[in-house]
Amino acid sequence: MDSQRKDVGILAMDIYFPSACVQQESLEVFDGASKGKYTIGLGQDCMAFCTELEDVISMSLTVTTSLLEKYDIDPKQIGRLEVGSETVIDKSKSIKTWLMKIFEECGNSDIEGVDSTNACYGGTAALLNCVNWVESSSWDGRYGLVICTDSAVYSEGPARPTGGAAAVAMLIGPHAPITFESKYRGTHMSHVYDFYKPILASEYPVVDGKLSQTCYLMALDLCYKRYRDKYEKFEGKPFSLSEADSFVFHSPYNKLVQKSFARLYFNDFLQNSSLVDKDARAKLEPFTNLIGDESYQNRDLEKASQQLSKKLYDAKVQSSTLIPKQVGNMYTASLYAALASVIHNKHGSLDGERIVMFSYGSGLASTMFSFKLHDGQHPFSLSNIASVLNVAGKLESRHEFLPEKFIETMQLMEHRYGAKDFVTSKDTSLLSPGTFYLTHVDSLYRRYYLKKAATEANSLLANGH
Amino acid sequence: MDSQRKDVGILAMDIYFPSACVQQESLEVFDGASKGKYTIGLGQDCMAFCTELEDVISMSLTVTTSLLEKYDIDPKQIGRLEVGSETVIDKSKSIKTWLMKIFEECGNSDIEGVDSTNACYGGTAALLNCVNWVESSSWDGRYGLVICTDSAVYSEGPARPTGGAAAVAMLIGPHAPITFESKYRGTHMSHVYDFYKPILASEYPVVDGKLSQTCYLMALDLCYKRYRDKYEKFEGKPFSLSEADSFVFHSPYNKLVQKSFARLYFNDFLQNSSLVDKDARAKLEPFTNLIGDESYQNRDLEKASQQLSKKLYDAKVQSSTLIPKQVGNMYTASLYAALASVIHNKHGSLDGERIVMFSYGSGLASTMFSFKLHDGQHPFSLSNIASVLNVAGKLESRHEFLPEKFIETMQLMEHRYGAKDFVTSKDTSLLSPGTFYLTHVDSLYRRYYLKKAATEANSLLANGH
Numbered sequence: 001m002d003s004q005r006k007d008v009g010i011l012a013m014d015i016y017f018p019s020a021c022v023q024q025e026s027l028e029v030f031d032g033a034s035k036g037k038y039t040i041g042l043g044q045d046c047m048a049f050c051t052e053l054e055d056v057i058s059m060s061l062t063v064t065t066s067l068l069e070k071y072d073i074d075p076k077q078i079g080r081l082e083v084g085s086e087t088v089i090d091k092s093k094s095i096k097t098w099l100m101k102i103f104e105e106c107g108n109s110d111i112e113g114v115d116s117t118n119a120c121y122g123g124t125a126a127l128l129n130c131v132n133w134v135e136s137s138s139w140d141g142r143y144g145l146v147i148c149t150d151s152a153v154y155s156e157g158p159a160r161p162t163g164g165a166a167a168v169a170m171l172i173g174p175h176a177p178i179t180f181e182s183k184y185r186g187t188h189m190s191h192v193y194d195f196y197k198p199i200l201a202s203e204y205p206v207v208d209g210k211l212s213q214t215c216y217l218m219a220l221d222l223c224y225k226r227y228r229d230k231y232e233k234f235e236g237k238p239f240s241l242s243e244a245d246s247f248v249f250h251s252p253y254n255k256l257v258q259k260s261f262a263r264l265y266f267n268d269f270l271q272n273s274s275l276v277d278k279d280a281r282a283k284l285e286p287f288t289n290l291i292g293d294e295s296y297q298n299r300d301l302e303k304a305s306q307q308l309s310k311k312l313y314d315a316k317v318q319s320s321t322l323i324p325k326q327v328g329n330m331y332t333a334s335l336y337a338a339l340a341s342v343i344h345n346k347h348g349s350l351d352g353e354r355i356v357m358f359s360y361g362s363g364l365a366s367t368m369f370s371f372k373l374h375d376g377q378h379p380f381s382l383s384n385i386a387s388v389l390n391v392a393g394k395l396e397s398r399h400e401f402l403p404e405k406f407i408e409t410m411q412l413m414e415h416r417y418g419a420k421d422f423v424t425s426k427d428t429s430l431l432s433p434g435t436f437y438l439t440h441v442d443s444l445y446r447r448y449y450l451k452k453a454a455t456e457a458n459s460l461l462a463n464g465h
Numbered sequence: 466m467d468s469q470r471k472d473v474g475i476l477a478m479d480i481y482f483p484s485a486c487v488q489q490e491s492l493e494v495f496d497g498a499s500k501g502k503y504t505i506g507l508g509q510d511c512m513a514f515c516t517e518l519e520d521v522i523s524m525s526l527t528v529t530t531s532l533l534e535k536y537d538i539d540p541k542q543i544g545r546l547e548v549g550s551e552t553v554i555d556k557s558k559s560i561k562t563w564l565m566k567i568f569e570e571c572g573n574s575d576i577e578g579v580d581s582t583n584a585c586y587g588g589t590a591a592l593l594n595c596v597n598w599v600e601s602s603s604w605d606g607r608y609g610l611v612i613c614t615d616s617a618v619y620s621e622g623p624a625r626p627t628g629g630a631a632a633v634a635m636l637i638g639p640h641a642p643i644t645f646e647s648k649y650r651g652t653h654m655s656h657v658y659d660f661y662k663p664i665l666a667s668e669y670p671v672v673d674g675k676l677s678q679t680c681y682l683m684a685l686d687l688c689y690k691r692y693r694d695k696y697e698k699f700e701g702k703p704f705s706l707s708e709a710d711s712f713v714f715h716s717p718y719n720k721l722v723q724k725s726f727a728r729l730y731f732n733d734f735l736q737n738s739s740l741v742d743k744d745a746r747a748k749l750e751p752f753t754n755l756i757g758d759e760s761y762q763n764r765d766l767e768k769a770s771q772q773l774s775k776k777l778y779d780a781k782v783q784s785s786t787l788i789p790k791q792v793g794n795m796y797t798a799s800l801y802a803a804l805a806s807v808i809h810n811k812h813g814s815l816d817g818e819r820i821v822m823f824s825y826g827s828g829l830a831s832t833m834f835s836f837k838l839h840d841g842q843h844p845f846s847l848s849n850i851a852s853v854l855n856v857a858g859k860l861e862s863r864h865e866f867l868p869e870k871f872i873e874t875m876q877l878m879e880h881r882y883g884a885k886d887f888v889t890s891k892d893t894s895l896l897s898p899g900t901f902y903l904t905h906v907d908s909l910y911r912r913y914y915l916k917k918a919a920t921e922a923n924s925l926l927a928n929g930h
Contacts, residue, residue, distance in 0.1 A: 008602075091553040091662035092670060093828035094583035101656045109653045110691060114590045114830055118559035118579035125579045128603070129594045136597035137473075138647035182603035188574045189546075191566045197556035198910035200883040201666035205557060206910060226575060363558035365579055418665040445663035445671060 004141075008134045009176030009371060011143070011380040014067040014388055015340050016059055017048045017166040017327045019398045019430050022406040027161055030403035038161045043254030047328035048165050048398070050151045051409055052416060052424045053437040056087040057098045058449055059167035060149040061436035064099055065451070067145075067169040069434075070388045071379045075106035079142030080133050080172075082113035084123030084332040086197070086361075087150045089447070095149065098447075113144075119195060120250055121361025123148030123168070123332030128367075130172040131180050144172035150331030153410065155204040162253050164328020168336040177376030177385070178339075181354070183234050186226030186368040188219045195362035203417045212362055213256060214296045217263055219366035220358060224267055227356070227368040240273040241265060244370065245353035246342050247316050250335045250360040251324035258306060260358065261317050265309035266301065280308045319345040326395055335359050340389050347386035351375045399430050420445045428452055469606075473599045474641030474836060476608070476845040477536045479853055480805050481528040482513045482631035482792045484863045484895050487871040492626055495868035503626045508719025512793035513630050513863070515616045516874050517881060517889045518902040521552040522563045523914055524632035525614040526901035529564055530916070532610075532634040534899075535853045536844045540571035544607030545598050545637075547578035549588030549797040551662070551826075552615045554912070560614065563912075578609075584660060585715055586826025588613030588633070588797030593832075595637040596645050609637035615796030618875065620669040627718050629793020633801040642841025642850070643804075646819070648699050651691030651833040653684045660827035668882045678721060679761045681825050682728055688823065688833035689732055705738040706730060709835065710818035711807050712781050715800045715825040716789035723771060725823065726782050730774035731766065745773045784810040791860055800824050805854050812851035816840045864895050885910045893917050 023046055024038040038044055050059070060083065068075060081103070083095045094115040103111055112133070116125035123146065130144035149167035154160045194212035197205045231239040241247070241264060249257045269276040269284045276284070287301040295301065306313075322341040324330070330337050335357060342355065350373040360366045378384055401409070416422065423440040431437055434454040441447050488511055489503040503509055515524070525548065533540060546568075548560045559580040568576055577598070581590035588611065595609035614632035619625045659677035662670045696704040706712070706729060714722045734741040734749045741749070752766040760766065771778075787806040789795070795802050800822060807820065815838040825831045843849050866874070881887065888905040896902055899919045906912050 086557045088553070088556040088665070089663070090828075091556075091665065092551045092582075092584045093658075093661040094830065097583065097654065097656050097828040097830065099656075100654050104655055109655055109687065110651075111654050112593065112650075112652050112832070114581055114583035114586060114826075116579055117557075117582050118562065119557045121579060128577065129597065132594065132597040132601035132603065135602050136600040136647065138593070138597065138600075138645075138650055180603075182601065185577075185603055186575075187577050189562065189565050189576050190569055190574055191562050191564075193558070193909070193911050196558040196910070198554070198883070198885070200553070200556065222574065361579075363555075363562040365559065365562065367577070418663065420663070444658065445661070446658050 005135055005139070005174050007176055007179040008131050008172070008174050009180045010170045010178035011173045011176045012067060012071045012171040012388070013336070013340055013343070013385050014063050014070060014169045015166060015323070015337055015391070015394070016063040016066065017330070017394065018050050018054050018059070019432060020051050020401055020409070021046050021048045021398050022401050022403055024161055027403050041255065042161060043258065043325065044161065044328060045325045047161065047163055049153070049163060049406065049409065050165050050413070051430070052412055053428060053431065055089060055438060056085055056149040056151055056167070057089060057095055057447065058436040058438055059165070060095055060099060060147045061102065061449060061451075062434065063149070063167040063169040064102055064145070064147060066434060067171060071171065073143065073171065075103045076108045077142050078103065078108065078111055078145050079140050080112045080130055080144040082126035082130055082144070082146050083115045084126040084146070084148045085115060085150055086117060086119050086122055086331050087203075088197070095147075099147065118365045119361035119363050120331045120334060121359055121365040123336060124359035124367055125365070127170065127172070131182070134172060134174060146170045146172060148332035148336055150333055152329040152331050153203055153413065154207070159207050159209065162329050164330045166327055166330035166333040166337055168333040168340065170336065177374045177380055177382050179372045179374065181370045181372055184227055184231045184370055186223040186228075186230065187366065188222040188226070189365050190219070192364050194364065201418055203413070214293060215362070215364055216256065216360050217260065217296045219360055219364060220260055220263055221267060223358065223366050223368035224264055238271070238273070240268045240271070240275045241312060241316065242275050243354065244356045245316060246320060246355040247358070248320045248335060248338045248342060248355055249358045251321070251338055252329045252334070254321055254325050257317065257321060257324070258313065259302060261313050262302065262305035262309050265312065266305045283308060323391060340391065343382060343386050344389055344391040347382040350382055397432065470600055470604070470639050472641055472644040473596050473637070473639050474645045475635045475643035476638045476641045477532060477636040477853070478801070478805055478808070478850050479528050479532040479535060479634045480631060480788070480802060480856070480859070481524055481531065482795070482859065483515050483519050483524070484897060485516050485866055485874070486511050486513045486863050487866050487868055489626060492868050506720065507626060508723065508790065509626065509793060510790045512626065512628055514618070514628060514871065514874065515630050515878070516895070517877055518893060518896065520554060520903060521550055521614040521616055521632070522554060522560055522912065523901040523903055524630070525560055525564060525612045526567065526914060526916070527899065528614070528632040528634040529567055529610070529612060531899060532636060533567075536636065538608065538636065540568045541573045542607050543568060543573065543576055543610050544605050545578045545595055545609040546576045547591035547595055547609070547611050548580045549591040549611070549613045550580060550615055551582060551584050551587060551796050553662070560612070564612065583830045584826035584828050585796045585799060586824055586830040588801060589824035589832055590830070592635065592637070596647070599637060599639060611635045611637060613797035613801055615798055617794040617796050618668055618878065619672070624672050624674065627794050629795045631792055631795035631798040631802055633798040633805065635801065642839045642845055642847050644837045644839065646835045646837055649692055649696045649835055651688040651695065652831065653687040653691070654830050655684070657829050659829065666883055668878070677827055679758060680827070680829055681721060682725065682761045684825055684829060684831035685725055685728055685823060686732060688831050689729055692821070692833040703736070703738070705733045705736070705740045706777060706781065707740050708819065709821040710781060711785060711820040712823070713785045713800060713803045713807060713820055714823045716786070716803055717794045717799070719786055719790050722782065722786060722789070723778065724767060726778050727767065727770035727774050730777065731770045748773060788856060805856065808847055808851050809854055809856040812847040815847055862897065
């Protein structure tokens with residue numbers, strides 16, 4: 001690899017999530033669920049959702065223009081644009097083609113890449129593809145851009161509070177502050193029906209929650225093993241949790257992230273890692289012989305390993321959980337929203353650190369990979385990325401909906417999914433300036449979007465004053 | 466690029482199309498269309514289609530196992546598997562995950578890649594991704610595998626005869642007989658509604674035929690310009706049709722391929738290429754000033770440029786049209802079925818030749834790129850690829866359906882699309898040995914497939930005799 005292509009990775013990031021949200025605590029009351037079922041049982045605080053004004057296309061338009069503007073990137077400098085999503089608005093036309101509107105207006109239609117699909121894994125597939133492109137002989141020196149955009153909605157029932165919505169944008173190129181360690185990659189793919197979307201006219205998935213959790217943890221074990229093997233092969237020393245500073249997981253709900261990190265700790269124990277002290281070793285010993293499903297479903301093992309790894313969790317995982325707990329499951333965007341949370345929380349102290357990522361998409365596709373972090377140079381510095389992400393500001397300026405209003409919105413959206421010939425509400429007051437929104441869908445199902453003026457002055461300008 | 470990664474491209478290919486087909490001539494009669502409307506107007510001979518026993522998943526299972534067996538590839542030697550398709554059976558679970566069944570049985574679940582989506586372009590996206598992977602720092606030395614699989618069906622009306630169905634498999638790696646010329650790539654992507662699938666519960670697309678044809682030809686012009694520019698930059702001489710031996714186009718129907726090649730010829734004329742002689746120049750002169758839509762819709766220009774380029778078409782395009790004319794539109798598989806036709810027809814004389822490819826997917830995504838051909842070493846030789854493809858044998862052993870029976874099948878398939886809880890016909894007599902087929906879909910929409918025994922002896926074996 002020549003020096004031009006060194007340290008390929010994420011140069012810049014931005015995130016968008018709808019301002020509409022509902023508190024998990026109030027959902028518990030509204031649903032008549034036991035207190036703490038969503039907040040402690042699932043580990044979730046709040047859930048964002050799209051109203052009729054927004055969808056995965058509008059969110060990706062918003063986050064793409066925002067990234068280009070905030071990092072001052074000329075749209076002509078983008079040579080590849082890939083989208084990861086599992087929210088299907090059209091079964092043939094890619095979300096990427098909607099985004100082309102932004103680039104065509106600037107005279108750039110020469111942009112490779114389309115949409116990648118496999119549940120929550122599509123964003124990772126898009127990211128790996130984009131990195132490979134920069135390292136390939138067909139790279140033309142321009143930036144890659146990866147967009148993860150999803151709206152997670154569930155039919156009434158226990159899965160409903162595990163929804164969420166967001167779009168993440170990542171600029172890809174060499175000399176990145178968030179550099180791929182391409183050699184240490186552990187992948188596991190398999191044919192299972194844990195979560196899928198065979199009911200084509202409905203936005204809701206078919207979910208086997210218990211199976212999906214087992215599949216996730218099995219995939220985690222396998223990917224961790226493969227990641228460790230490759231690490232040891234290239235580094236000449238074994239990998240354990242102490243070799244990385246942060247662990248970032250795909251987060252359908254926070255409780256699974258807690259279980260996942262505990263599971264990695266249990267793996268380290270099984271590998272006789274010195275990370276696990278004598279005392280902890282004694283407590284985990286009884287679970288050594290559990291095999292298969294037993295091992296993934298044993299409550300005592302889960303409890304013991306979570307307790308024993310609690311301190312490490314606080315040090316290495318906690319900082320990634322902010323946005324996933326506040327916004328909910330964002331499918332393809334979920335893992336990268338968790339990465340954004342780390343940068344938000346720790347950007348001043350990440351230089352030289354390693355972040356291990358675990359991406360999971362039902363069906364299933366999973367990969368563990370890692371980044372090396374560097375402070376970087378403005379505008380592609382970790383501190384500038386944190387400032388553009390503006391996580392605290394975005395979380396604070398949200399609009400809380402009552403559960404009744406959330407349910408009403410879900411019902412309206414059920415009718416709107418796959419529909420034609422309708423206009424949306426003219427009231428865009430809840431949208432932040434610069435947000436794209438759906439205005440109408442015509443009789444041929446063609447969708448029309450507008451951008452809310454970025455400032456009041458611009459808004460007046462747009463009205464011809 | 467180190468020597469290990471030199472000459473990355475297509476090492477091996479296989480194709481599968483359903484044995485069920487209907488003659489375009491008999492469809493013309495059945496539909497009460499004017500004689501020649503489908504055969505000359507569209508340029509199509511015959512159309513393959515899936516009966517209730519087959520779908521894009523079964524076809525991709527069939528072609529994947531066939532390629533692995535015929536080239537004697539250990540499934541553990543596959544490190545990446547990507548699927549291009551626009552035929553949605555599940556909106557979240559990728560077709561790739563169904564294919565994992567083949568590899569998991571052989572102990573290989575460590576295979577990157579998912580599905581790529583944008584109409585007929587998804588296969589090209591998957592192919593470019595796979596090639597980039599081999600050239601990237603994350604390549605682990607194993608093969609890539611690209612599957613293009615689609616079933617093209619249309620509601621009753623003028624588009625119905627432009628259906629088709631097939632799956633193509635391509636093995637990717639270095640030292641390939643079909644080598645990518647990665648530097649000469651011309652891409653054009655844009656936001657248009659020429660063909661799309663917003664009606665989620667239906668398998669049929671929404672099509673604006675006239676717009677789609679104009680978009681295709683405009684994209685062709687732009688990609689050709691960008692391809693030429695890059696060629697000239699790296700080769701130091703201008704590109705014209707004389708620089709390549711074959712031109713292979715995405716083929717929704719053959720007539721558009723005829724128009725497309727004529728359009729490239731007209732482009733060469735506009736570039737003052739010496740390829741266009743004085744006589745031809747005089748005949749095309751009147752059309753020089755046509756701009757925009759006028760230029761794409763002018764019948765006289767179309768006629769003149771087709772007549773003038775007819776000899777070149779016969780030499781450089783004709784050999785690619787066999788399968789697309791006989792099988793129909795295969796969406797993502799269409800372009801690669803056309804490439805397979807070239808190899809079938811000309812494998813003995815391709816060494817050293819250049820093939821230019823034009824990939825188009827509505828919505829839209831388009832790329833022009835090229836291959837350099839080498840005879841290659843067995844099993845990855847052009848002659849062996851031609852022998853595995855067995856195009857003539859596969860075309861000959863098909864089963865012709867009467868139009869009534871074809872319509873009946875379409876009606877059944879309309880009910881089956883997105884349905885649950887059904888079993889398919891037990892009569893698999895029309896399937897070739899080794900073909901996968903759908904046996905049933907359960908109450909949770911889970912799909913079950915079986916493989917028809919490869920030989921009668923195996924069949925007995927499978928029954929325990």
